[in-house]
Each structure stands twice: as C-alpha cells, then as structure tokens.
Amino acid sequence: MVLITADTLSRMLHALSTGYPDRALNLIATDAALEDYERAPLTEAIQHSTDPSGQARALGDAFLLLEADQAIVNECYRCAFYTGDYWAELSDNPLYAHFLANRSGAVLDKWIHYFPIYTRHLDRFRNLPVRVLEIGVYRGGGLDMWSRYLGPEAKLVGLDIDDAAVRAVRGKFPVVLGDQEDPEVLRRISEEYGPFDVIIDDGGHTMGQQIVTAETLFPMLVEGGVFIVEDTHTSYWSEFGGALKGDHTFIEWSKNRIDDLHSRHEPRIEPNSVWATEVNGMHIYDSVVVLEKKHRFRPFNEVAGTSSYLFAERFSEVIGNELLATRDAALLERDQLRAKLQGVTDEEVPAVEPSLAPRDSEAEILLLRNELVKTRAQLAELDKQATDVEKELIETRNDLLESWQQVKNMRKTVSWRLTAPLRSVRRARGR
C-alpha cells in the first residue's frame, strides 16, 4: 500500500493542474513516504503526458497499479476530469445540477459517470405520474434528487434495512423498513406501493441482495418500466461476495440474461422465461446495469428496401410476373382469334378459281378465304410465341435459382465471412 499523505497528494495535483509538473516530479523524488520502486512509475506517468488532465489520469493509473488507497486514485481521476473537457458534458445535466447546487441537502454520494446514465434512461419518465422505488435510502439524498428531477407527479417510496434512514427522511417520502434480500418484503412493497415504473437498487450491493431483488422485482415492473442496479463493481470485490468471473456474482448473472435475450438463436436457451420474453434490452455500463422491461415478440427476419434486389427469389418473381403478363397477352389475342374463327370451316368457304373472272359474291368469298389463311398463320405465330415465352420463363427461373444457390454457397465460405467486416465498412461508407 502506497503511503502518501493527503497534503502531499493535493500539492502534487495542484502543481499539475496549474501547469508546474516539475514541482510534482520534485515531490515524488523527495517525499520520504514513498519507496524507491514506487517513484519510477509515478515519475514516468507524469512525464508520459503534456497536459494536466492526461498527467493526473496517468498518475491515478500508476497509483492504481501500485495498489494505493482508493481515495488517492479517486483524487487523481477527479483532477483529470475537472482539468480536462469531460466536465463540460455534464454542464447541462439536470441531475448533476441538482447534485452540485443542493449543498445543504441530505448526504448524496454518487459516481460521476452515473449522471448521464440516469438521464438517458429516466428522462422519459419526467413529469409523469410514475411510481418509483429506491432501494437503499441512507439519509434521503437520493429520494430528494429523484423527486426534484422526476417532478411533483412522481410517487416515490424507499426501502432500507436501517431505521436511521426512515428517521432521516422525516416523513417526506414513505420508507419501508426491511431487507431487500427477502422476497416477501419486496413483494409486499410492490403490492402496497407499486407496480413500479422505475426501480433503483442502491442498497447493500452484495451478490445475494442484487440477484434476489432483480429476480423478485423485475417481473413485477410495469410494461415499459426500467430496473437500474447501481455499484455492480461489487461483483469484483470479495467483501461483497464478488470475484472476477465468480460463479454467483451479479455481473455473471447479468451475462446469463444476455444469453436469454438471444434465445431465438440458440435452442438450448429457454425461450419462455421472463428474461427471454420480457427484457427488451440491457445496458451494461461501468458499475451500472439497466434492464428495460417490454414484452417481446419472437424476432424474425424481414427484407425491405434497396437490398431486395440481392435476393434472387424475389428478383425472379418480378421477372416471372413480367413474362407471365406477356404470355397472357399473347394467349388472350390467340383466344380472341379462335373465337372469331369458330364455326368458319374450309367447306363453308368454297374454293375459287383465281383465273375465273370473279362475280361480286365470289370476290367476297375470295377475300374471306385469304383473310382466313392469314388469320390461321397469325394464330400459329401466336401459339409459337406463347410457347417461347413459357420456355423463357422456365429457363430464367432456373438460371436465377441456380445463381441464388451459388450466392448462398459463397456466403458459407470462409473468405466471405472473413471479408464481412470489410463489406460492412464499405456499406457504411456508401451510406
């Protein structure tokens, strides 16, 4: 554990933020509390960057690797945040504004990166008559903040195991006394004050508490509701029952929920669990997990728009329709001619010697006969055309089906898969 006093650290960070890195380096070189092996990485960290924010960040990274006290690391990262541009992103965040402005309010302790996460998922509930449950009330600072942010129509309730929390809130909000790891307590609070649109779990943060709370309360959330679990980094902290890739951590539990989201694509995943059917989306952030509740229909694949030309079956359908229309027109013409010729036979039209001088009626018969011969020739031609079009139709369909099969085979090849990222980049560029 690195021993460095708060005073030395603040002088170091002040030197960096005011543009005097040499003074910070001098402190590292001379501070008696530091071991020699600790000086090198801290010196390198400051020399690594030229701007105060980068230097403070690198110093924090170096302290982290040296397993310094978390408070030391935290101060370095705070300095990096405020000396860089990051703070500007928060300047119009209403929750952060409340957090900063409410100096005399109840104690409120938040990781800075939570604010944009909250607003991203909770903005849509503002000024609506929503029901909100906060698990873990402490001194009521959170309830105050949510109430001000969500508006006067929101109905808030807290749950805490410590009666000091109930006293601290002084009746401003109902606070139920109970253990979040007890499903019965959770069911009762949901029956009495729910169903909830928003649930924020900021309670004890142990694995059992987080998992039991999610498993009990998520199914009771209203359709369109949101379930937020804070401080999920405890999944990596042994004192909370956490361990990297440990069997029963909340983060590993969340990974299983990601599998459930994909039940449509893997038959071994139960498709009818609440996680497969009611979780519309999950958001995994550093230390925050958000589950959105919305009943899901079974996903299926659909094609529309410009890409449809790629699909030979659809393409052949269009061409086929055109060919069919041509054939049908030819058949219609043929049938009309047939109808005209019906009943007219060779016998009814006596042969006429062309050498004989035709009388009027004979001339008419001659004309009719010639007409009949021409029409028969036309009919034969139309029959031939209809047969040709039919043949062309069959050949085109076969050709298209064959090329579609080739496309499918090509997509199965390794090279097609390997070049997939390239094609998606090209597509993105083409957009």
Ligand SMILES: C[S@@+](CC[C@H](N)C(=O)[O-])C[C@H]1O[C@@H](n2cnc3c(N)ncnc32)[C@H](O)[C@@H]1O
């Ligand atoms: C981090 S604080 C909550 C801070 C509060 N949400 C805020 O924003 O100000 C954690 C709270 O969870 C409560 N807590 C711890 N274990 C609990 C449990 N098993 N059930 C309910 N509350 C619990 C603690 O008493 C404490 O008040």
